[in-house]
Amino acid sequence: MNIEYTVSQRFLKYVQIDTQSDPLSSTTPSTEKQKNLGRLLVQELQEMGILNAEMDENGYVYASLPANTAKNVPVIFFCSHMDTSPDCSGKDVKPIIHRNYQGKDIILPDDNSIVIRQDEHPDLKHQLGNDIITASGKTLLGADNKAGIAEIMDAVLFLKTHPEVKHGEIKILFTPDEEIGRGVDKVNLHKLNAQFGYTIDGETLGSFEDETFSADGMEIIIEGVSTHPGFAKGKMESALKIAAEIVANLPSDRLSPESTSGKQGFVHPTNISGEVEQAKIQLIIRDFEDHLLEAHENEVKSMALNIVSKYPNAKVSFEIKEQYRNMKKIIDLHPQVSSFALEAIKRAGITPKPQHIRGGTDGSRLSFMGLPCPNIFAGEHAFHSKQEWVSIQDMEAAVRTIINLAMIWEERA
Incomplete structure (x- = not known):
């Protein structure tokens, strides 16, 4: 040719x-x-x-x-x-x-x-x-x-x-x-x-x-308790600090972009924003198998619920959107x-x-x-x-x- x-x-x-x-x-x-x-x-x-x-x-x-x-x-x-x-x-x-x-x-x-x-x-x-x-x-x-x-x-x-x-x-x-x-x-x-x-x-x-990959986007929404910081003892439950604790507890030696390759999936936080009263964490979830994608999401949910349970008046909710398969x-x-x-x-x-x-x-x-x-x-x-x-x-x-x-x-x- x-x-x-x-x-x-x-x-x-x-x-x-x-x-x-x-x-x-x-x-x-x-x-x-x-x-x-x-x-x-x-x-x-x-x-x-x-x-x-x-x-x-x-x-x-x-x-x-x-x-x-x-x-x-x-x-x-x-x-x-x-x-x-x-x-x-x-x-x-x-x-x-x-x-x-x-x-x-x-x-x-x-x-x-x-x-x-x-x-x-x-x-x-x-x-x-x-x-x-x-x-x-x-x-x-x-x-x-x-x-x-x-x-x-x-x-x-x-x-x-x-x-x-x-x-x-x-x-x-x-x-x-x-x-x-x-x-x-x-x-x-x-x-x-x-x-x-x-x-x-x-x-x-x-x-x-x-x-x-199959791909989902996840948003974690944390509702905290805001009050004047000068009188916050026993009252304030900072959504920002709770969000930071959730991110810090994401796996680092597995299930993260920096620790996976080949056909291993991961969970990856891409953004954290908010204030004392409300904070949001955006994550992307990736795997080649859809059932593993769901398993990763459930692991993140379980971990976040466990952390928020330590704060009596805080609440957490999750939104998951399909991105591609x-x-x-x-x-x-x-x-x-x-x-x-x-x-x-x-x-x-x-x-x-x-x-x-x-x-x-x-x-x-x-x-x-x-x-x-x-x-x-x-x-x-x-x-x-x-x-x-x-x-x-x-x-x-x-x-x-x-x-x-x-x-x-x-x-x-």
Whole structure:
């Protein structure tokens, strides 16, 4: 397959557009600037001849590449998100290409204290001779997930300009606000109108993920007793102190992010707020098994109730909200979705690396919305940080994988 790649040029352009999402905003998208990238993507798709490309009022980009085969091929879609993480600045990103990487430390020029070392980034040892893209040291890079966007765009361009490569109808979906957990809140499934899909938002070359955490959010509300501190003896029951005691009693040697790996779940406090009269603790609960998710929640409840029981007039209540569920339950009902992806990776000359995600993707929720949607590598590394990097060769491999996948769905129809 002779591909004239445009993926690196597109990527370098996209990362310079600030698209940080904002968890404190109630709008969709959470930041209007995400639409700046959306408008550019629509323009580029239309310039390719995909005239149905559009962005809706909520910042979602939709497009459709018509089938060029007489076969009845299931409609598939490819999805990446346009926003970058609020955890690290995405403004004025200056991408730098480090040609022919030879294993040395990469010192970023705008902040020499930011050093990308091979012993801290093990995947770099597989990048010898490749071209590494980083930011300059002041910002994140935005490979999460603009690498995926650039790869989808390049693959679509190839399919559009090579009609001899047969494929069914291909849908394109670019979402806002994935980094703050709202990536598919307002997706228009009627407009998407597909049967199966793939997010292009993974890390290591060849990685494929069809299993994620299941996730809940928990809020613990403590009602204390407030009184004048000068006359508080035997009367005050500070909700803030009770909340602090609850947080301090959460497990630290197990069931916490800092003490777990692989398929171990955790409980993680993300925020504590309030005053003497009332305090709230926000936590996220994660596990690959739903029944363990419930067990973790019950353990936290039991511990909190035990602590509050020491305060005669204090009260505690709990609110639990489902966030997403392990996509594997759905994807396992459609084994071809995974097998075709693994075959596409092999055809790209790469050894597939099936993995699970200690997190979630847009695909987690899309799967439970009726669109089985595993995750394919985009080549992004050290996301949400100033050390973020991607290699041009990995992005090109992702482009080949996407093209192969479109071809395999047509071949097997």
